[in-house]
Amino acid sequence: MRLVVLPVQNRELVIIGGGPAGLSAAVEARRLGIKDVLVIDRESEPGGILKQCIHTGFGLHVFKEELTGPEYAERFIEQAENLGVEIMLNTMVIELTADRRIVAVNSREGLIEIQAKAVILAMGCRERTRGAINIPGFRPAGIFTAGTAQRFVNIEGYMPGREIVILGSGDIGLIMARRLTLEGAKVRCVVEIMPYSNGLTRNIVQCLEDYGIPLLLKHTVVNIHGRKRVEGVTIAEVDDDMKPIMETAKFVPCDTLLLSVGLIPENELSRLADIEIDEVTGGPVVNQRMETSVPGIFACGNVLHVHDLVDYVTQEAVSAARGAASYLADGGKKYKHIPVSPGNGLRYVLPQRINVDAMPEERQNFFMRSVRPMAKARLFVESERGVIKSSVLRYVKPSEMISIQLDRDEMRGIKMLNFSLREEGDSVERGE
Amino acid sequence: MSAANEERTVTCIVCPSGCRIKVGIEGSEIVRISGNQCKRGADYARAEVTQPMRVLTTTVRLEDGRLLPVKTASPIPKVLLFDAVKELSGVRVKAPVKIGQVIYSNVAGTGVDVVTTRSWN
Numbered sequence: 275m276r277l278v279v280l281p282v283q284n285r286e287l288v289i290i291g292g293g294p295a296g297l298s299a300a301v302e303a304r305r306l307g308i309k310d311v312l313v314i315d316r317e318s319e320p321g322g323i324l325k326q327c328i329h330t331g332f333g334l335h336v337f338k339e340e341l342t343g344p345e346y347a348e349r350f351i352e353q354a355e356n357l358g359v360e361i362m363l364n365t366m367v368i369e370l371t372a373d374r375r376i377v378a379v380n381s382r383e384g385l386i387e388i389q390a391k392a393v394i395l396a397m398g399c400r401e402r403t404r405g406a407i408n409i410p411g412f413r414p415a416g417i418f419t420a421g422t423a424q425r426f427v428n429i430e431g432y433m434p435g436r437e438i439v440i441l442g443s444g445d446i447g448l449i450m451a452r453r454l455t456l457e458g459a460k461v462r463c464v465v466e467i468m469p470y471s472n473g474l475t476r477n478i479v480q481c482l483e484d485y486g487i488p489l490l491l492k493h494t495v496v497n498i499h500g501r502k503r504v505e506g507v508t509i510a511e512v513d514d515d516m517k518p519i520m521e522t523a524k525f526v527p528c529d530t531l532l533l534s535v536g537l538i539p540e541n542e543l544s545r546l547a548d549i550e551i552d553e554v555t556g557g558p559v560v561n562q563r564m565e566t567s568v569p570g571i572f573a574c575g576n577v578l579h580v581h582d583l584v585d586y587v588t589q590e591a592v593s594a595a596r597g598a599a600s601y602l603a604d605g606g607k608k609y610k611h612i613p614v615s616p617g618n619g620l621r622y623v624l625p626q627r628i629n630v631d632a633m634p635e636e637r638q639n640f641f642m643r644s645v646r647p648m649a650k651a652r653l654f655v656e657s658e659r660g661v662i663k664s665s666v667l668r669y670v671k672p673s674e675m676i677s678i679q680l681d682r683d684e685m686r687g688i689k690m691l692n693f694s695l696r697e698e699g700d701s702v703e704r705g706e
Numbered sequence: 707m708s709a710a711n712e713e714r715t716v717t718c719i720v721c722p723s724g725c726r727i728k729v730g731i732e733g734s735e736i737v738r739i740s741g742n743q744c745k746r747g748a749d750y751a752r753a754e755v756t757q758p759m760r761v762l763t764t765t766v767r768l769e770d771g772r773l774l775p776v777k778t779a780s781p782i783p784k785v786l787l788f789d790a791v792k793e794l795s796g797v798r799v800k801a802p803v804k805i806g807q808v809i810y811s812n813v814a815g816t817g818v819d820v821v822t823t824r825s826w827n
Contacts (some may be wrong), residue, residue, distance in 0.1 A: 300738035320771065325824075328763050328764070328765060328775040328777075328823065329763050330761055330763060330777065341823075342763055342775065342777055342823040344775050344805075344823045345805065345823045345824070346825055347824075348805050348825060427765075428765055428773065429773060430773075430774065431765070431767070431771070431773050453821070456762075456764060456787065456788070456791050457764075457791070475717065475719055475722065475724040476719040478717070479717045479719050480760065484758075484760070484784065668722070668723070669722040669723060669724070673723075674722070
């Protein structure tokens with residue numbers, strides 16, 4: 275039942291989310307000649323999560339220099355403004371339908387209804403919380419996700435606590451260990467349930483080792499103490515099945531527990547539009563032009579799968595914008611796809627299906643993640659006819675995305691694509 | 707400071723190999739570097755043992771209370787990071803600022819400028 279009839283705005287391309295994915299897609303869309311590009315963002319400024327990532331390490335691939343998050347964002351915000359991209363801020367999209375109708379809300383105009391010819395999803399992801407990992411204990415103040423703590427420290431200017439334990443060794447947790455230490459807090463330890471860290475080696479060195487912060491691998495938090503405020507946590511070693519070994523349990527006093535335990539693509543709107551979601555990535559299933567299962571709706575960035583480098587987000591957003599441009603040009607012509615699947619050693623491959631003839635570019639990017647760390651591995655790309663390509667990769671880690679490109683000519687006429695990863699002994703060196 | 711013989715282990719971050727490089731020190735001399743797979747690793751380990759350098763990123767306040775992200779324009783000695791943060795904690799900056807603008811010079815006596823990493827109106 276509809277209570278009010280809204281005047282519907284007709285727009286050519288609407289991008290939901292003004293972070294690195296949305297801004298990169300908007301800039302590329304304007305460059306490709308799409309005249310009417312609207313970006314909708316719920317915050318008061320564009321830039322997304324980059325605004326609070328004040329550390330360096332962004333842009334090495336895209337700009338060939340090492341930038342901070344705000345610097346990376348500002349380059350795209352500036353380009354978007356110069357190219358005439360319209361950015362609607364403080365506006366929350368609350369509904370998306372499969373025929374690309376968008377309902378959004380803000381405090382100036384109230385409800386807004388938009389009919390878009392094409393839509394790019396760029397909503398990013400959110401952090402897993404305590405509820406997602408089931409830590410027993412009371413529910414005192416002082417438990418934050420690492421990203422929330424980062425926002426408090428770098429944007430709002432508040433310290434979340436004085437004595438800190440961090441659960442999970444993802445990059446945001448490591449970055450916050452250093453940041454809080456520099457701001458005068460005592461970070462007691464970083465606790466990681468896996469036998470290896472999910473963070474970049476440089477972050478382990480420059481955020482933990484530089485400050486003498488212990489990284490406890492194969493450990494987890496088994497209890498949180500304190501009724502009003504966190505007073506400490508019990509940590510314990512885990513066995514090979516990740517079950518805590520209670521004999522090893524010990525109490526660590528602290529007033530704050532930060533959680534850096536993973537990210538989840540934010541796909542509530544995608545589900546409303548009946549977009550097919552990949553259970554492994556948590557994001558939409560897409561084809562060669564980053565188009566979801568719903569024609570005319572595209573996806574890129576962390577809403578599609580969680581990235582470790584913003585540079586790859588930009589690359590993917592450029593593909594999504596080119597995809598949207600080709601869709602606007604061909605009027606949503608139907609294409610047949612061949613399946614792209616992950617084999618041994620890989621958790622997923624993106625895109626999940628392709629049409630070789632309808633590729634917007636001569637080369638297709640494929641993004642994938644390994645199931646475990648491997649010092650040396652061989653990546654095989656196979657079709658029903660056999661191996662198309664193979665290459666040796668060094669120091670593969672699940673936390674570091676693998677990106678490879680295939681030429682259209684390498685894939686012509688094939689009926690399926692399978693990617694797999696085989697660990698190779700490090701002692702055997704073969705000539706290439 | 708002990709001038710005795712010692713061996714220090716450095717995790718190299720030049721490439722993803724992450725070599726654990728051992729650096730032998732006698733007195734104030736580096737006498738031996740091992741465990742590296744390339745020359746860049748040896749250079750990195752030498753610098754880490756003699757004078758490790760880091761880019762500092764932090765925030766300072768605008769006069770109206772908003773936070774302004776900043777960084778050192780080049781790496782500064784690691785041992786001076788805390789001094790630099792302390793020095794910058796009292797700094798107040800008048801808006802508007804442009805990205806890359808110098809807001810503080812010679813931080814912690816390093817001769818290095820501190821620059822903004824975003825614009826604020």
